[in-house]
Amino acid sequence: METQALFESVPNFSEGRRHDVMEAIAAAAGTAYLLDTDPDPDHNRAVVSIAGRRDRLVEGLMGAIGEAVRRIDLREHRGVHPRVGAADVVPIIPIGGATLADLGGPDLHLTAGAVCVGARRTLVAFNVTLFDIDLVGARALARSIRESSAGLRGVQALAFELPGSRVQLSMNLFRIDETTPSDVIAELERRGVAMGAQQVVGLCPAIAATPAADGRLLEGRLASAAADAGGDRCESRGGDEHTALADRLRREAAGFARLVADQDAMLGGAERAAALIHVLDAAQVLDGELSAMLEAAARGLRAAVTPATAGVYRARIDALDARLA
Incomplete structure (x- = not known):
């Protein structure tokens, strides 16, 4: 079976308060696999994460963007x-070796504005609440840590004043192989910055995850969507064995969705995702798209396992690597 090219998209919609509107936009994504919806009422913005093969993703994006234009x-x-x-930015991220070109046009819609569509590498949207600093100081801090100001590599940063006199440092980390959320926190601690809550917006690749990403791992949600789809297919086939497997797959899907940024949990998740490829194949419900989702999940989680953890679980790592070879 040929594994299909897989893509993720994380469109940002200018609505984070009206739940009926956000639900309608997510539902309009249609055939794409919905991984997550993450609204922020202070920003009045929602990040929707979807995935699928090229045609499935494009169809889902067109449906969701059209719904946003109608409602915002x-x-x-x-x-x-x-x-x-209304559909503010629509990044498309290859999960695999595919490449994409940027698209655009000069005209603004009267009520819906513009849609910025482009291809990019995986990034982490990461926010930190700051204490004992005003907005002026927070903006100076944001400027100082940006890559464009000779700060941290791969960091874009803004500062916002939120309701309740809270100040937030809002960042995009676009070179996660060089600067992760942990690196940012270490730099802020080095500077003596007083910090509160940390927030991952949308989903986070396991390799860059901190506890702030618990339950929000990209690979966990990919595996969850694939397991859920496999469960639907098993149920539609009918029969006692397929019905029992459908129940098991839905339990697996729920577990993957809650996966935490813990070494043991991520190794176990990688093993389960890799095993599900063979389970779905044996049940005759696997296709190239689900295979690609599970393989991407397994490989991403495996990449997040540190050498120290790999040394402790050498036999398990060798077996997993052999399965993914």
């Missing part, structure tokens, strides 16, 4: 985050 009027929008459109 930027003339009435209020929120601390800058925006240019």
Whole structure:
């Protein structure tokens, strides 16, 4: 079976308060696999994570963007985050070896604004609440840690004042092979910055995950969506064995969705994702798309296992690597 090219997209919609609107936008993604919806009422913005093969993803994006255009009027929008459109930015991320070109146009829609569509590498959107600092100081801090100001590599940063006199440092970490959330926290601690809650916006690749990403691992959600789809297919086939397997797959899906950024949990998740490829194949419900999702999940979780953990579980690692070879 040929594994299909797989893509993720994380469109940012300018609505984070009206739950009925956010639910309608996510539902309109249609055939794409919905991995996550993450609204922020202060920013009045929601990040929706979807995945699938090229045609499935494009169809899902068109449905969700169309719903956003119908339901969001930027003339009435209020929120601390800058925006240019109802479907504000639509990044598309290859999960595999595919490449994409940027798209664009010069005209603005009267009520929906613009849609910024492009291809990029995986990034982590990471926010930190700051204490004992005002907005002016927070903006100076944001400027100082940006890559463009000779700060941390792969960091874009803004500062926002949130309701309740809270100040937030909002960052995109776009070179996660060089700067992870842990690196940012270490730098802020080195500078003596007083910090509160940490927040991952959307999903986080396991290799860059901290406890702030517990239950929000990209690979966990990919495996969850694949297991859930496999359960649906088993149920549609009918029969006692397929029905029992459907129940098991739905339990697996729930477990993958809750996967935490812990070494033992991520190794176990990698093993289970790799094993499910063979389970779905034996049940005759596997296709190239589900295989790609589970393989991406297993490989991503395996990559997050540190050498120290691998040394402790050498036999398990060798067996997993052989299965993924």
